[in-house]
Amino acid sequence: MASVPTPLREIAKVIRSKNAGPFEITLDIVFRTKADFEAVKKSGVITRELVSQLYNVPTQNIITFGFFDLINAVKITLPRPRAQGGIGETDMHAAQQHVPLQEIRVPWPAP
Amino acid sequence: MASASNDEIRILTPSGMLGYGFPVDHFKLGLALRPHAVTIDSGSTDSGPQKLGKGEMTCSREAYVKDIEVLLEAQHETRIPVLISSAGGDGTNLHVDVFRDIIAEIAKRRGWRFKLASIYADIDKAHISRELKAGRIEPLGPVPPLDQREVDAATVVVAQMGAEPFLKALDESEGVDVVVSGRAYDPSPTAAMAIRAGFDPALAWHMGKIMECGALCAEPVGRNVMGYLRRDHFEIEPLNPAERCTTASVAAHTLYEKTHPFRLAGPGGTLDLSQCKYEQVTDRRVRVSGSRFEPSRPYTVKLEGAKISGWRSIFIAGARDPIFIAQIDDILTRVIAGTRAYFAEVPEESYRIIPHLYGKNGVMGDLEPVKTAAHELCIIIEVAAATQSLATAICGKTRTSLMHTPYPGRIATAGNLASPFTPLEIPLGEACEFNVYHLMKVDSPTALFPITYAEIF
Numbered sequence: 001m002a003s004v005p006t007p008l009r010e011i012a013k014v015i016r017s018k019n020a021g022p023f024e025i026t027l028d029i030v031f032r033t034k035a036d037f038e039a040v041k042k043s044g045v046i047t048r049e050l051v052s053q054l055y056n057v058p059t060q061n062i063i064t065f066g067f068f069d070l071i072n073a074v075k076i077t078l079p080r081p082r083a084q085g086g087i088g089e090t091d092m093h094a095a096q097q098h099v100p101l102q103e104i105r106v107p108w109p110a111p
Numbered sequence: 112m113a114s115a116s117n118d119e120i121r122i123l124t125p126s127g128m129l130g131y132g133f134p135v136d137h138f139k140l141g142l143a144l145r146p147h148a149v150t151i152d153s154g155s156t157d158s159g160p161q162k163l164g165k166g167e168m169t170c171s172r173e174a175y176v177k178d179i180e181v182l183l184e185a186q187h188e189t190r191i192p193v194l195i196s197s198a199g200g201d202g203t204n205l206h207v208d209v210f211r212d213i214i215a216e217i218a219k220r221r222g223w224r225f226k227l228a229s230i231y232a233d234i235d236k237a238h239i240s241r242e243l244k245a246g247r248i249e250p251l252g253p254v255p256p257l258d259q260r261e262v263d264a265a266t267v268v269v270a271q272m273g274a275e276p277f278l279k280a281l282d283e284s285e286g287v288d289v290v291v292s293g294r295a296y297d298p299s300p301t302a303a304m305a306i307r308a309g310f311d312p313a314l315a316w317h318m319g320k321i322m323e324c325g326a327l328c329a330e331p332v333g334r335n336v337m338g339y340l341r342r343d344h345f346e347i348e349p350l351n352p353a354e355r356c357t358t359a360s361v362a363a364h365t366l367y368e369k370t371h372p373f374r375l376a377g378p379g380g381t382l383d384l385s386q387c388k389y390e391q392v393t394d395r396r397v398r399v400s401g402s403r404f405e406p407s408r409p410y411t412v413k414l415e416g417a418k419i420s421g422w423r424s425i426f427i428a429g430a431r432d433p434i435f436i437a438q439i440d441d442i443l444t445r446v447i448a449g450t451r452a453y454f455a456e457v458p459e460e461s462y463r464i465i466p467h468l469y470g471k472n473g474v475m476g477d478l479e480p481v482k483t484a485a486h487e488l489c490i491i492i493e494v495a496a497a498t499q500s501l502a503t504a505i506c507g508k509t510r511t512s513l514m515h516t517p518y519p520g521r522i523a524t525a526g527n528l529a530s531p532f533t534p535l536e537i538p539l540g541e542a543c544e545f546n547v548y549h550l551m552k553v554d555s556p557t558a559l560f561p562i563t564y565a566e567i568f
């Protein structure tokens with residue numbers, strides 16, 4: 001079957017970011033079905049290296065990175081660029097830091 | 112008052128956050144199911160360090176009065192205990208006392224009577240200093256090690272209590288109707304009720320972890336939720352008939368705002384959810400089993416504190432000229448250098464000038480993947496300095512320079528900015544910063560959390 005690079009925002013059910021306490025940011029990608037989750041996992045596109053590049057965080061500083069089968073979800077937790085709510089804050093709740101994940105392209109069956 | 116049978120304890124939580132309001136009709140549906148306790152959390156660090164730093168509350172006093180009155184009415188009618196944690200958001204002693212005053216005011220107005228237990232969570236700085244010297248405090252996650260200067264700078268430091276202080280409040284004094292606590296681990300009140308009734312602590316903590324967010328575990332997300340804890344499992348169901356819990360929604364709930372979906376550290380141990388089983392009991396109710404709890408030795412509590420780190424002023428302006436927008440980074444660099452030269456007598460490191468460029472990278476900063484700016488920008492310049500007047504002065508100098516500075520190719524020679532508001536410079540008051548977020552070893556889970564009892568009428 002022909003496949004085309006498809007952005008995750010067209011595949012996943014949830015792609016979001018949020019504080020996990022004042023010093024961490026956590027990113028969730030939740031899939032609609034086990035099949036979607038497995039297909040994305042198998043594609044090998046979502047890696048620590050990709051996260052490192054998208055969020056400018058050395059791979060060794062990534063706090064959590066994993067594909068969690070029980071919940072069909074990818075969980076990524078990173079150190080916050082700055083302590084929450086201090087001088088220079090741009091996103092108190094870290095609720096709008098998910099967009100680079102939306103744009104990740106995964107080979108997907110052509111519609 | 113209903114007491115938990117050997118087989119089941121039922122807990123009702125009306126909302127994930129006291130003060131946000133909740134549907135009272137659904138709460139009453141929950142009361143009709145004869146819960147053994149009502150629990151509700153009001154704590155969070157999520158809206159920022161200014162609560163701890165400046166003694167602010169998450170919600171208005173009026174909002175707390177509205178929600179607490181509904182809870183007290185339920186207590187008055189059913190006599191089941193009501194447990195409220197993390198008073199005011201930060202859970203400082205100050206806000207435990209605000210909640211006590213609210214309860215007293217409502218009791219007096221309505222002619223009700225309650226026995227109230229107040230549990231306090233401010234930690235004496237001298238105690239923290241001793242423990243720091245003894246090497247019993249360490250960073251929690253990507254946080255710098257604590258030092259004495261930061262302890263001194265913190266306005267107040269609280270610790271998150273576990274279930275034990277709630278157990279103590281309910282056990283050492285007869286007939287407590289209402290418990291108001293300072294900073295607590297959010298699931299603690301629910302876990303305490305279940306542990307007290309003899310149920311498995313792992314299930315108790317897991318059910319508490321889900322219920323502390325109200326019906327956030329439902330689809331669509333909601334407020335009132337009921338938990339049924341039994342010997343080897345618990346069940347969870349939203350009270351709004353239009354909402355349902357699904358195995359997916361309940362299992363995925365522990366992703367939300369957590370470092371790890373299956374390993375949740377709290378006071379006294381870590382909840383391990385990696386072996387949990389989720390079953391759909393009805394189309395709206397989910398059964399959970401297989402939760403595990405690993406006690407930590409020694410027992411640790413999380414310290415939270417914030418300090419005032421300066422005074423802030425901002426200005427907000429629009430930019431529409433494409434010739435200006437195309438050069439905005441260079442122009443700002445030049446303008447900020449000019450401001451710094453003008454304030455040469457102020458130590459350079461004692462103040463900061465930070466541009467926020469909406470329409471370019473205002474939300475994501477350097478991480479912004481889109482490199483082209485929009486056709487118009489909202490420019491916010493944030494200045495932080497040692498006093499309000501200095502912050503405003505630096506802000507003003509930066510604004511007038513940015514307004515009038517020439518730049519290559521400029522043909523709009525009257526002004527570079529569109530200013531929507533007066534005052535043009537807006538003083539924001541003190542800026543706060545989280546500076547304590549550490550784990551402290553404790554000998555006793557209750558010793559740091561004093562309890563007082565009072566008859567309120």
